[in-house]
Amino acid sequence: MTADELKQRVQEFDWYHTIDLGQGVVTPGQYDLRPILRHYGIPESLRDKSVLDVGPGHGFFSLEFEKRGASRVATVELPAWSSHDASPLLRKVFEKPGQDNAMTPYLFGAIGLAIEARGSKVERLFHNVYDISPEKIGKWDVVFCASVLLHLTDPLRALYAIQTVTTEQAIICTGIDTTVDPANQARALFLGTATGQAFWIPTITCLEKMVLAAGFSRVERVATFHLKSTDGKFDTPHGTVRGWV
Numbered sequence: 001m002t003a004d005e006l007k008q009r010v011q012e013f014d015w016y017h018t019i020d021l022g023q024g025v026v027t028p029g030q031y032d033l034r035p036i037l038r039h040y041g042i043p044e045s046l047r048d049k050s051v052l053d054v055g056p057g058h059g060f061f062s063l064e065f066e067k068r069g070a071s072r073v074a075t076v077e078l079p080a081w082s083s084h085d086a087s088p089l090l091r092k093v094f095e096k097p098g099q100d101n102a103m104t105p106y107l108f109g110a111i112g113l114a115i116e117a118r119g120s121k122v123e124r125l126f127h128n129v130y131d132i133s134p135e136k137i138g139k140w141d142v143v144f145c146a147s148v149l150l151h152l153t154d155p156l157r158a159l160y161a162i163q164t165v166t167t168e169q170a171i172i173c174t175g176i177d178t179t180v181d182p183a184n185q186a187r188a189l190f191l192g193t194a195t196g197q198a199f200w201i202p203t204i205t206c207l208e209k210m211v212l213a214a215g216f217s218r219v220e221r222v223a224t225f226h227l228k229s230t231d232g233k234f235d236t237p238h239g240t241v242r243g244w245v
């Protein structure tokens, strides 16, 4: 692909992530994570590690894992937009004829182009996080899951599944509640509405306890930070923890 062809194809998609595709082409992402990458606790070197990226968005992290030397990287994405957790009301909207097709470019196309443009070997698996298991996808040294749990009605069940496929460490990042004072209470704030796609935001202490409750033997707090969208519309406190098997 020439730079001009790539620029043309980038315009086909709404981009979640800002990604440098090479040849001077950078996607106009809703989130530019490059300046805040340190808050995600990704090991400097992933040499010889297999890494699973659960809920990859448009692939910014997967490409970063590859850059840091991972021997194998795979994403786990939903098989369809309508597989998202949703109330019966929102489900009806998701399941309208043509709706899944309308979301196909956003869910599958943009990351596909990013992988192609970067000449990446990132593999793509399609499962709901609740359903992953060693039988289905094997085991992975490092499992990464960022900004996904807040979109789940049952984040602990997702952590159960993640624990079963992790052999070394899981890096878990999600929206957190920073309004509780003191924040060291293990509480979660419920944000759900009948048409919304955000459900639970735990305090950072709660997130740590959830990771332990999922069966990880030790948990480490990595960071708390603000995840801000490039258009200034969203500013969501986030927290990252590392669970050791």
Ligand SMILES: C[S@@+](CC[C@H](N)C(=O)[O-])C[C@H]1O[C@@H](n2cnc3c(N)ncnc32)[C@H](O)[C@@H]1O
Pocket (backbone or CB within 6 Å): 031, 054, 055, 056, 057, 058, 076, 077, 078, 083, 084, 085, 107, 127, 128, 129, 130, 145, 146, 147, 148, 151, 152
């Ligand atoms: C908000 S984006 C986060 C993208 C990226 N991880 C990041 O932190 O920038 C949420 C991602 O999780 C995926 N997702 C949502 N629910 C999921 C589920 N139940 N199982 C697997 N992936 C899911 C979405 O399709 C999307 O790729």
